[in-house]
Amino acid sequence: MTKEEHIKNLKAIKKVGLCKKYLDSMNEAIKALEQQPCGDCVSRQSILEELNRLGRHAFKDDTDYDCLFDFVDRLPPVTPTRKSGLRWIERFDNEDKWLECPHCHKDSDNAYAYCPNCGAEMRGAENG
Numbered sequence: 001m002t003k004e005e006h007i008k009n010l011k012a013i014k015k016v017g018l019c020k021k022y023l024d025s026m027n028e029a030i031k032a033l034e035q036q037p038c039g040d041c042v043s044r045q046s047i048l049e050e051l052n053r054l055g056r057h058a059f060k061d062d063t064d065y066d067c068l069f070d071f072v073d074r075l076p077p078v079t080p081t082r083k084s085g086l087r088w089i090e091r092f093d094n095e096d097k098w099l100e101c102p103h104c105h106k107d108s109d110n111a112y113a114y115c116p117n118c119g120a121e122m123r124g125a126e127n128g
């Protein structure tokens with residue numbers, strides 16, 4: 001069961017009507033789940049540190065290492081945005097199929113829970 005499904009279930013249980021003690025616990029559990037890190041968002045700092053740790057010798061040549069370092073450094077920052085209610089837009093062109101973020105309009109080849117470009121939360125197969 002995904003984090004989003006857990007949250008959905010807990011919210012459904014809340015509607016049944018609980019005494020204050022259980023309602024408070026339920027709200028705490030929902031809050032804790034919502035604050036869990038997002039699997040689609042990673043720390044730029046951690047990636048750069050990992051690249052540094054690997055070092056230049058892990059790459060075929062210095063250019064590969066520098067390009068990768070610059071590439072990671074140039075990626076746009078995202079602010080994960082919850083409860084946006086957005087869904088990936090399916091796009092087709094002949095046999096090609098891809099997804100478009102309705103917020104920033106960048107393409108994605110995967111139905112991520114959060115847009116890798118702008119961080120908008122997506123509703124879909126995985127998160128209801």
Ligand SMILES: [Zn+2]
Pocket residue numbers: 101102103104105106115116117118119120
């Ligand atoms: Zn986006």
